[in-house]
Amino acid sequence: MKVQIEALTRVEGEGSLEVFLRDGKPESLRLSIYEPPRFIEGILKGKPYQVIPDITARICGICPIAYQMSGAQAIEDAFCVKIPEDIEEIRRLMYFGEWVQSHALHVFFLHLPDFFNVPSIIELSKIDKGLVLAGMEIKRAGSLIIQALGGRTSHPVSVVPGGFSALPESLSELKETLEKALEKALWTVEKLKALTFPDFELKEVLFVSLIEEDYPILKGDIYLEGVRVSPREFKSVFVEFEVPYSTAKHAMTKDGRVYLVGPIARFNNAFEKLSPLAIETAHKLSLEPMVKNPHKGIFVRIVEIVHALERSIRIVKDYKKPQKSKVEVVPKSSTGYGVSEAPRGILWHSYSFDSEGRILSADIIPPTSQNQRAIELSLWELIKDRENLKEDWLRDHAEPVIRSFDPCISCATHFLKVSLKDAEKFTLA
Amino acid sequence: MRVGVFKFSSCDGCQLAFFELEEELLRLSERLEIQYFLEASSKNTWDYFDLAFVEGSISTPEEEERIRRIRESSRSLVAIGACAVSGGIQSARNFENFSEVYFSVYSGRYEVNPLSKPLSDFVKVDLEIRGCPINKEALREVLIALLQGKSPQLPSYPVCLECKRKGNPCVVVAKGLICLGPITVAGCGALCPTFERGCYGCYGPVEKPNLQALLEGYSRLRVSQELLKELLRISFNGYNKSIREWL
Numbered sequence: 083m084k085v086q087i088e089a090l091t092r093v094e095g096e097g098s099l100e101v102f103l104r105d106g107k108p109e110s111l112r113l114s115i116y117e118p119p120r121f122i123e124g125i126l127k128g129k130p131y132q133v134i135p136d137i138t139a140r141i142c143g144i145c146p147i148a149y150q151m152s153g154a155q156a157i158e159d160a161f162c163v164k165i166p167e168d169i170e171e172i173r174r175l176m177y178f179g180e181w182v183q184s185h186a187l188h189v190f191f192l193h194l195p196d197f198f199n200v201p202s203i204i205e206l207s208k209i210d211k212g213l214v215l216a217g218m219e220i221k222r223a224g225s226l227i228i229q230a231l232g233g234r235t236s237h238p239v240s241v242v243p244g245g246f247s248a249l250p251e252s253l254s255e256l257k258e259t260l261e262k263a264l265e266k267a268l269w270t271v272e273k274l275k276a277l278t279f280p281d282f283e284l285k286e287v288l289f290v291s292l293i294e295e296d297y298p299i300l301k302g303d304i305y306l307e308g309v310r311v312s313p314r315e316f317k318s319v320f321v322e323f324e325v326p327y328s329t330a331k332h333a334m335t336k337d338g339r340v341y342l343v344g345p346i347a348r349f350n351n352a353f354e355k356l357s358p359l360a361i362e363t364a365h366k367l368s369l370e371p372m373v374k375n376p377h378k379g380i381f382v383r384i385v386e387i388v389h390a391l392e393r394s395i396r397i398v399k400d401y402k403k404p405q406k407s408k409v410e411v412v413p414k415s416s417t418g419y420g421v422s423e424a425p426r427g428i429l430w431h432s433y434s435f436d437s438e439g440r441i442l443s444a445d446i447i448p449p450t451s452q453n454q455r456a457i458e459l460s461l462w463e464l465i466k467d468r469e470n471l472k473e474d475w476l477r478d479h480a481e482p483v484i485r486s487f488d489p490c491i492s493c494a495t496h497f498l499k500v501s502l503k504d505a506e507k508f509t510l511a
Numbered sequence: 512m513r514v515g516v517f518k519f520s521s522c523d524g525c526q527l528a529f530f531e532l533e534e535e536l537l538r539l540s541e542r543l544e545i546q547y548f549l550e551a552s553s554k555n556t557w558d559y560f561d562l563a564f565v566e567g568s569i570s571t572p573e574e575e576e577r578i579r580r581i582r583e584s585s586r587s588l589v590a591i592g593a594c595a596v597s598g599g600i601q602s603a604r605n606f607e608n609f610s611e612v613y614f615s616v617y618s619g620r621y622e623v624n625p626l627s628k629p630l631s632d633f634v635k636v637d638l639e640i641r642g643c644p645i646n647k648e649a650l651r652e653v654l655i656a657l658l659q660g661k662s663p664q665l666p667s668y669p670v671c672l673e674c675k676r677k678g679n680p681c682v683v684v685a686k687g688l689i690c691l692g693p694i695t696v697a698g699c700g701a702l703c704p705t706f707e708r709g710c711y712g713c714y715g716p717v718e719k720p721n722l723q724a725l726l727e728g729y730s731r732l733r734v735s736q737e738l739l740k741e742l743l744r745i746s747f748n749g750y751n752k753s754i755r756e757w758l
Contacts, residue, residue, distance in 0.1 A: 091553040094523050118520045118571045118623050120601040124612035125745075133745060136711060140600045140747070143524020143644055191530055191551065202552035204540045211537075218533040225531070233702035235531065236524040236644045237713070240706045248707040443615075481553070492522050 095491025123444040147180040148424030150241040156431040157243040160418025178390040182224025184425035185383040190217025223263030245408030264391040279377040289347035297355040313419035343427025360389035413439025448493035515547035515560040519567025524644035525592035531647040568594040582634040593643035598750035601627040643713035666697040673701040694720035712746030
C-alpha cells in the first residue's frame with residue numbers, strides 16, 4: 083500500500099514523495115528524484131579545462147555562479163594559480179548577488195505562499211502586494227549585481243579560470259539599488275517576524291559548512307563538529323551512494339551520520355561572523371544557534387539576504403577596477419579541488435587534467451544530494467506515528483517540510499560511479 | 512488565454528524568466544490563466560492550453576510520451592531555450608560514445624535515451640525562444656504579442672549586428688579570438704564580446720548558417736574543422752537540425 087505526492091510543486095526541479103504503508107501504518111518513505119540524468123561529468127571528459135565554468139553552470143539555472151566558482155577554483159587549485167585579493171573580493175560580490183536572488187526566489191516565490199495558505203506568489207500578491215513587490219525588489223538587486231559583473235543573471239559569461247574575462251569600470255550605479263533593497267529586506271523582517279512554525283526539530287544531525295575569516299561563501303576548509311577537513315580530503319570524510327529509488331545520490335559521513343549543509347548549517351557554525359545588521363535581524367527574528375527546526379530556514383535565508391546585501395554595499399563602495407581582470411593560467415598534468423558555499427550549501431568539485439589541460443575525469447557533489455538524507459529523516463519524524471495517511475495530508479504537511487529545505491533537484495540529478503553493493507548498505511531502516 | 516509551463520531535461524533556468532518578469536508577471540496574470548506551472552504554484556490543472564511553454568530536451572521514453580500529450584492538449588507550443596530548441600548541453604553526448612559517457616558517471620538502472628533531442632524531433636513546435644537561458648525581454652515580447660493576436664518579433668539576424676550596434680570592437684579582428692557570433696542568432700545583447708570573449712553560440716544557429724565560410728574566415732586563426740566542430744558540439748545547440756549533419 084502506498085500514498086504519494088506524484089509531483090512536488092514550488093521546488094526547483096522534479097521529484098515525488100512516496101510513503102509505503104503496512105497495516106495502515108507508515109513503513110518507509112522515499113523522496114524520489116526522477117529528473118533524467120544529463121551526464122555533465124561524462125560530457126566534460128576529454129574537453130579543455132576552459133569549458134568548465136560555462137558547462138557546469140548549466141547544471142542549475144538558479145545557482146550557476148556556485149558552479150562557476152567551485153569549478154574555477156578547482157582549476158586554479160590544479161594548476162597552482164593564486165588569485166589576487168581584489169579579484170576574489172569581486173567574486174564574493176558576484177556570489178552574494180546569487181545568494182540574494184536565489185534566497186529571495188525561495189523565500190518569496192516558493193516558500194512564503196505556504197505561510198499564507200495560497201498556492202502561488204500570484205495569489206499571495208492579492209493578499210499582500212507590498213510584501214510581494216518587496217520580495218521582487220530584493221531579488222532584482224541580486225540579479226543586478228550579477229548582471230553588472232557577468233551580463234546576465236542565469237549563466238553569466240564573465241567567470242573564467244584565473245578571474246574574469248572583463249570587468250566593469252565602475253559599480254557606483256549599484257550602490258543605491260542595494261541600499262534600497264536592504265531597506266526593503268529590513269522592512270520585510272518586521273512584516274514576517276510574527277510567522278509561526280510547526281514545532282519540529284532535526285535530531286542527530288551534523289551541521290557542515292565551510293570556514294572562512296568572514297561568514298563562509300567563496301572557499302575554505304570544511305568544518306564539522308570542531309574538525310577541519312581540506313577540500314582534498316572531502317571524500318575521506320563523506321561518502322556518496324546511489325539509492326535504488328532515486329536518480330540523486332545520498333551522502334553521509336563515513337561513520338554513518340546524517341549531515342546538513344546550507345543556510346541553517348552556516349548560521350549554526352558561523353553566526354558571530356554575520357554582518358552587524360544580519361545579527362540584529364537574527365535577534366529580531368528570535369533566531370540563535372543552534373537552529374534545528376528546518377521550517378525556520380525561511381528566517382535564516384532572510385538573515386543571509388541582509389548579510390549579503392550589507393557586505394555587497396561595502397564591496398561596491400570600495401570597488402576599483404583591478405589592473406588586470408585575470409591572472410595567467412598554465413595547464414599541467416594534475417588534480418584539483420574546489421569548494422564553495424552555494425545558496426543551498428557546500429558544492430564540491432574535483433577534476434583531473436592531462437598536461438594539455440584536457441579533462442580526464444570530473445566529479446561534482448552538489449548540496450541537495452548531501453541534504454537528501456536529512457530531508458527524508460525529517461519527513462520520517464513527521465509521519466512515522468500517523469495512521470490513515472492521505473495524499474491531501476501529505477500535500478499540506480509533508481510538502482512544506484520538503485520545501486523548507488529548498489532542495490535543488492536539477493543539481494542533485496547526476497551520478498557517480500559507485501557499486502550497487504555500497505548502496506544496499508544504506509537503506510532506510 | 513490558458514497557459515502551461517512544462518519542464519523536461521534541463522536546468523530550470525528558462526522557467527526562471529517568468530519570475531524575472533516580476534511585477535509584469537502579476538499584471539500579465541490578470542489576462543493569462545496560468546493553469547499548470549509546477550515550479551510556481553501548488554495548484555495545477557492539465558486539460559487544454561492555448562499556449563504551452565516547454566523547457567528542456569527529450570531524453571527518456573517517459574518524456575517522449577509526455578511531450579506528445581502536451582502537444583495534443585495545446586493550441587500553440589513554444590520551445591523555450593537551447594535544450595528545447597536544440598537538445599541542450601546534454602546533447603553533446605549525441606556526438607560521442609554513449610555507453611562511455613553513461614558509465615563514466617553512472618552505474619546503471621536508469622532508463623534514458625542515448626540521444627538528447629529537441630522537441631521538434633517529436634512534435635510540431637509553433638515558436639522558438641532562443642538562448643541558454645532565454646531572456647525575459649523575449650518572453651515578454653512573445654506573451655504580449657500573442658495576447659494581442661500578433662506575431663512576436665524576435666531576432667533572426669546574427670550576434671554580429673548586435674555587436675556593431677553596441678560599438679564593440681570585433682573580438683576576432685582585435686583579439687584573435689574564435690567567435691561564433693557570425694552564425695549565432697542575436698538576442699542576448701552580444702554579451703560575450705562585450706565581456707571580451709568570443710560568443711560560444713548559446714542562442715543557437717541562424718537559419719542556414721554558412722559553416723564552410725566561417726571555417727575559411729577562421730583559417731588565418733588556424734582554426735581546424737575539428738576544433739570548430741568541437742566548439743559547436745558544446746555550444747548548447749550542437750544537435751540543432753540546421754547544423755547536426757555538419758557535425
